[in-house]
Amino acid sequence: MAFEKSIVVTGGAGFIGSHVVRRFVQNYPNYLIINLDVLTYAGNLENLREVESRENYRFEKVDICDREEVERVFKEYSPDGIIHLAAESHVDRSILDPLAFIRTNIEGTVNLLNTAKNHWKNDYSSKRFYHISTDEVYGSLGDEGMFTETTPYDPRSPYSASKASSDHIVRAFGHTYGLPVVISNCSNNYGPNQFPEKLIPLFISNVVQQDALPVYGKGDNIRDWLYVEDHAEAIDLIYHKGRDGETYNIGGENEWKNIDLIKTLIEQVDEKLNRAPGFSEKLITYVTDRAGHDFRYAIDCSKIKSELGWSPNMTFETGLAKTIQWYLENPEWIDHVKSGAYQSYYAEQYGSR
């Protein structure tokens, strides 16, 4: 079958990437979607079972830092577009091992940009390099204010600094070589398939297991939460309708102080498990704060709302209920992730190819 377009989605086996891959494979049967992912601890092909046998889906187990392999993928598929999500994504890990973040998030992004530039050879018609980034590049807010697309960058963790660097390099390729780039910076995502090292899935899992809930500092930090499918919808819109060289901020308009969110989460999980109200509050354990912990993130997403007509659809109440339900219904997914068993799924599924 001849496809109208081919798009490489990097990091498609991860949390947000798997929602993006599913959405594009299902909604655009005339696009060939190539999921390029090296499958780190965070990459899990079990996230993509629903689409793995679709005709318009391919998987390439490739490290974005590997020049030869990335070139091979470009030669094989001649992609029209790249949606770049592959990254080391967890702040706490970046504090323990910053070099891994420099390698993947910076070097890997440069390698993809370079390969796209060389492959497209200045013929950029209907081409697009779309870089997915985070609101954490803007730094930390006090009680007031919001990040806009023109807020100066002020990253404060190795993770956010590596993402900020990659954003700058993407823009540099736009300015210097005319590469048709677009960037979006999004707030904290939540939803099914998120690796249980991030706050919401970790705490759901721990409430179920009756393990301690480690609250950093006093739990006063504030995050803005967006349901992952709303992010995938924004990515779809920006990929198709965003303007070259532009940046779009994406947010949930949904700020929560960590401790308030944690108490709501505990209440809802306990309720679903028919436990008495407040049953699991005893698990709350205040621990030493994260080093350099950003106090508050908040996104002004008026640009994407007015320009592209996007807005967050999912209410937090429904989104959280759906997320909890998904984790309760998929205990084997958590078991596989925790034990690393999902890695044997790759061997089973792709080992003979």
Ligand code: NAD
């Ligand atoms: P994730 O950690 O769940 O998934 C990352 C994916 O990238 C995994 O499948 C992993 O195997 C793959 N990967 C990592 N290193 C790679 C490499 N060298 N080569 C190829 N593949 C590699 O991450 P996520 O939470 O889904 O985040 C996806 C993107 O969105 C990241 O760029 C992140 O910075 C950005 N983002 C995330 C959030 C959030 O709340 N999770 C918010 C805003 C932006």
Ligand code: TYD
């Ligand atoms: P996280 O999900 O790691 O996202 P990010 O740091 O990228 O915003 O953390 C969300 C918030 O929850 C952040 O303020 C740190 C806090 N947190 C805890 O209090 N305990 C935990 O065990 C984790 C993982 C996070």
